[in-house]
Amino acid sequence: xxxxxxxxxxxxxxxxxxSEGATDALGYSTLEEFLKFIERRAFHMxxxxxxxxxxxxxxxxxxxxxxxxxxxxxxxxxxxxxxxTILRSKTTDYYRRNAIRDKVxxxxxxxxxxxxxxxxxxxxxxxxxxxxxxxxMLVRSERLQQLTSAIKQLPLRQQQAFMFRAxxxxxxxxxxxxxxxxxxxxxxxxxxxxxxxRALLGDYYEG
Amino acid sequence: MKDKTDSQLYSDDLDALVQxxxxxxxxxxxxxxxxxxxxxxxxxxxxxxxxxATCCCMLAFVLINPRIEPAVVESPITAxxxxxxLANQELEALDDLDFYYWLDIxxxxxxxxxx
Numbered sequence: 001x002x003x004x005x006x007x008x009x010x011x012x013x014x015x016x017x018x019s020e021g022a023t024d025a026l027g028y029s030t031l032e033e034f035l036k037f038i039e040r041r042a043f044h045m046x047x048x049x050x051x052x053x054x055x056x057x058x059x060x061x062x063x064x065x066x067x068x069x070x071x072x073x074x075x076x077x078x079x080x081x082x083x084x085t086i087l088r089s090k091t092t093d094y095y096r097r098n099a100i101r102d103k104v105x106x107x108x109x110x111x112x113x114x115x116x117x118x119x120x121x122x123x124x125x126x127x128x129x130x131x132x133x134x135x136x137m138l139v140r141s142e143r144l145q146q147l148t149s150a151i152k153q154l155p156l157r158q159q160q161a162f163m164f165r166a167x168x169x170x171x172x173x174x175x176x177x178x179x180x181x182x183x184x185x186x187x188x189x190x191x192x193x194x195x196x197x198r199a200l201l202g203d204y205y206e207g
Numbered sequence: 208m209k210d211k212t213d214s215q216l217y218s219d220d221l222d223a224l225v226q227x228x229x230x231x232x233x234x235x236x237x238x239x240x241x242x243x244x245x246x247x248x249x250x251x252x253x254x255x256x257x258x259x260a261t262c263c264c265m266l267a268f269v270l271i272n273p274r275i276e277p278a279v280v281e282s283p284i285t286a287x288x289x290x291x292x293l294a295n296q297e298l299e300a301l302d303d304l305d306f307y308y309w310l311d312i313x314x315x316x317x318x319x320x321x322x
Contacts, residue, residue: 032244039236040225053232061239068243144220166214167221198213205216 026076034079035064042087045163048151049091059090066090084168084178088160095156143204150200154193157181161189162197 028034039060046056063086071082101108151159157179164175165186175190176183198205228236 032240035240035243039240040228040233043228043232043236044221044225057232057235057239060236061243064239064243065246068246140220140223144224147217147220148224167218169218194213197217201217205213 028079029076031068031072031079034076034083035067038080038083039064041168042083045167046087046091048148048163049156049159050094051152055094059087059094062090063087080168081170081174081177084164084170084174085180088178088180091160092156143201146201146204147197150197153200154196157185158189158193158196161186162193165190166194 028037042063043056043060046059047053050056050059063083066086067079067083071079074082151162154162160179161175164170164178165172170178172183172186175186179186179189
């Protein structure tokens with residue numbers, strides 16, 4: 001089977017939820033499988049956006065509740081865009097609440113409980129996999145720390161455009177639906193995000 | 208092209224972060240997932256709500272509407288008890304008829320003597 005036929009078949013499978021290969025292409029067929037598939041990535045997206053572990057868990061949990069409550073009867077192919085639409089909405093609400101709180105109580109410290117230990121599992125895995133080169137391990141952990149720090153510095157819309165397009169792999173149309181804006185806006189936000197990240201991370205990702 | 212290369216590098220590192228999520232975060236995510244899925248099992252069907260609402264409306268209509276009088280159910284036992292005294296009264300009345308017979312005779316003689 002040539003590449004063109006394979007791609008056409010995959011595209012048809014991904015858009016037609018009743019086709020035989022649909023669930024194989026998606027990787028899930030039930031709501032529980034879908035949530036298990038997406039929860040970790042959603043958590044890290046929320047964590048990067050909020051800079052707070054507990055708030056990130058709250059946002060992800062609220063998103064799961066909303067999806068199960070309102071959209072359980074939708075086709076499996078629709079769950080991912082819907083999930084990220086809800087996640088984006090909850091994150092935006094979080095930012096608005098914080099903005100109001102900061103205006104009313106300007107003396108309060110930022111609500112952040114991030115620690116450096118969140119990279120510990122990555123370091124432990126590298127060690128257990130038998131990577132005996134501590135230098136490469138250190139380089140990778142530093143690079144990851146710089147990457148997450150750089151993403152946090154982006155404006156919210158650019159963060160979302162980058163995470164949905166580059167990380168999650170959503171199309172421009174799906175990203176526009178999730179973000180509640182036009183495809184042109186998505187392209188603009190994404191382009192600016194990449195430019196900013198490249199400027200911040202140039203030294204860590206050269207070569 | 209450069210965009211794709213850089214985004215792929217960033218994405219690979221972020222995927223490594225996801226793959227190595229801390230166990231306590233995984234536990235919390237699993238708990239949230241189970242709680243979210245459990246709400247579909249607990250939620251009652253819409254038909255149950257419809258039946259309950261209809262029953263409440265009918266009950267409220269019956270209680271509030273003044274024109275509807277409570278039905279009186281006559282049991283055969285009470286009916287018998289109601290008529291028993293009446294039956295006794297008739298017998299007593301019949302017994303008294305003999306007592307008042309002489310009064311009729313007296314009246315007749317009085318009228319005859321007056322004539």
